[in-house]
Amino acid sequence: MNVVVVGSGIAGLTAALHAHEAGHAVTVVTKGALGDGCTGFAQGGVAGIYGPADSAAQHAADTIDAGAGLSDAAAVDVLVQDAAERIAELIARGVAFDRSPDGELLLGREAAHSHARIVHAGGDATGAAIAHALVAATRRAPITVVEAAFLADLVIEDGIARGIRVLVDGALSDLGADAVILATGGAGHLYAHTTNPVGTTGDGIAAALRAGAAVADLEFMQFHPTVLAEGSAFLISEAVRGEGATLIDVDGRRFVFDTHPDGELAPRDVVSRAIARQAAAQGSPVRLDATMLGAPVLAHRFPTIDRVTRERGFDWAMHAIPVTPAAHYLMGGVVTDLDGRTSIPGLFAVGEVARTGVHGANRLASNSLLEGAVFGARAATAVGMPWKPSPAPLPADTRSATIAGTAGARPHRDGSPFSRPALQRLMWDDVGLLRTDEGLKRALDAVIRWRSTAPAPATVAEREDANLLLLAGATASAALARTESVGAHYREPVASPLLETV
Template identity: 90%
Template structure:
């Protein structure tokens, strides 16, 4: 069969390699160059290696706990039971995970994991190691690669996906396919502050929405607690806290225990809100104190973070560094079954673009790379098999947002003119860490007005803006529909202004 994979992170390239090895003709379409996207920036590792006191069942329990009970247990079981095989596959493809003197894999611990079960490569360069290995494997396999190709739309005929329309060098062209696998990542650039690289504008989710695919849980955007609070956004891995670093206020007090008994190792949504509130209360960023680890350990275990923080003028071995939250990972997306099938026959979705049900309302650290590998492989295996309808178990308040806002016919006539930066600021303020009815209504009104007056997009930048506006409307609508606070979606009874530190 002819398979088109859109995206070239861990999920997309895993799917492409498995489809190629199964005998399919594979074309990888990527917005930038092969290997671009979030995978290469991942500092954390891959969860799923279990020591003698650990098990897949305990990993599953931690995943569900972190997801605030909204994870799909069947999807979580698939994730944890396929973990060892996918990690072994990455090793076979050339990923040199860190090992101890005895040759055994070194296992790290991160927040909300009860055991050390995470493998890393190059200390804090796991994503780069994985991306490099998968790109090299893809090149060796002679898989067709189309770089600099922007996904304009999915091609749907008779309700079936039959290819993609891409914009390459200013010209639109159609790539026909028997199966399309979306692996385009998330939508971090909906927000003013994000750990995501440029170009993470939700293109795959937006294309799926326009095609009528079921999308869910867009209200669950995870904000990473610790991003360097000065200069361009740079993530400080959760593994630093897993090694013993602490979060302190201006008086040196570990304030995170005020919000959760696990303190700095509580789920990310809890830590992010605690950090944001503390920063606003003290009118300055909180600090991450890693000085107890010492210069040698920091340089050896976190070489990338050590280099960048020093380039920014911080000696984190001597002084705590200022940190702040930023949009990091979208738990929602295109709804899939356990093999990546979507509600549109012929269309698969894997990685961050997909809503597999694994993450629930809040992703457990180091499950994202694992999810990409596990479900990328499973989707490729399902290509060519009889199509199964996606289970209709998605909560109605989180169902497809393709008609988001259609009941709201009278948006406010006033407001700022559209620009991407204005949209990102609006989303950060009103659809961010702390949400209110008033703020969500305000954001939705503004986005509906902007969409109603936007000209038809032509360039890549204009198409990205259109995608961000569509997702902003869908996200604000989903957040309004989910009236309870759960996981990363927090409904604040009173408006709580956040400190602008990034």
């Protein structure tokens, strides 16, 4: 079969390599250079190596607990049962995970994990190590790679995915396929503050929406609690808190315990909201205190963070550093079954672009790289199998993404014209960490107005903007439909000015 994989992070390249090894002709199409995207920036690790007191069942329980009970149990079971095999595969492909002097894999613990079960590479450079190894493996294989190619749309014929339409050097062309695997990542650049690299504009989800694929849970955007609050966004890994760093207010008090008994190791949505509220209350960013770990440990365990913070003028071995939350990971996306199949025959989705059901309302730390590896491999295997019916109906507590007008909301600010920064600020203020019914309606009305006056997109930047606008409307609609607060989706009864000072 002729398989086209769109995206070149851990999910896409795992799928491409497995599809090639299964005998398929594979083409990888990527927006930038091979290996660009979020994978290479991942500082955390890969969960799934269990010590004597730990188990896959406990990992599954932690995942479901972090997901606020909305995770799909069957998908979680697949994730944890396949974990060891996928980690072993990464090692075989050349990923040098950190080991003790006697050669044993070093296991770390991060927030909401009950045990140390996470492997890292280069301390805080796991994603970079994985990306390097998978890119090298892809280059060695007879896999066609098309770089600097923007996914404009899916090619659908008689309800079946038959390929993709790409924009290369300003010209549109169609690339035919027997199967298309979307691995285009999330949509972090919907928001004013994000850990995602430039170009993470939800292109795959938007293309799937336009093609009529089922999409769900877009209201669940995870905000990472700790991004350096000065200068351009730079993530401070959850593993730093896993090693013992604390979050403190202006008086040096560990304030997160006011919200959750696990303090800094509570689920990310809890910690992020606690930080936002405390920063608003004190009128300045909260601080992450890692001084108790000492300079040698920080430099050895977190070499990338150590280097960047020092380049920014912070000596985090001596002083606590300012941090703020930022949009990090989208739990929703294109709905799939356990093998990556979407509601459109011939179309698969893996990685952050997909809604596998693993993450529920809130992703457990270090499950994302694992998810990409596990479901990338499964989708590649399913490519050669007869097509099964579309994914089973979603549980009653999920919401499909729809876009509709609202009534009774105040106009957005001054009716300002569209710009990407204006959209990102709108989403941060009204569809961010703390949401209200009025704010969501205001955001949706602004997006509808902007979309109604937007010209037909032509350039890559214009198409990215169109994708962001489509997803902004779908996200606000999904958030309006889910009236209860759960996981990363938190609704307040009245408008909150808290994020204005973050």
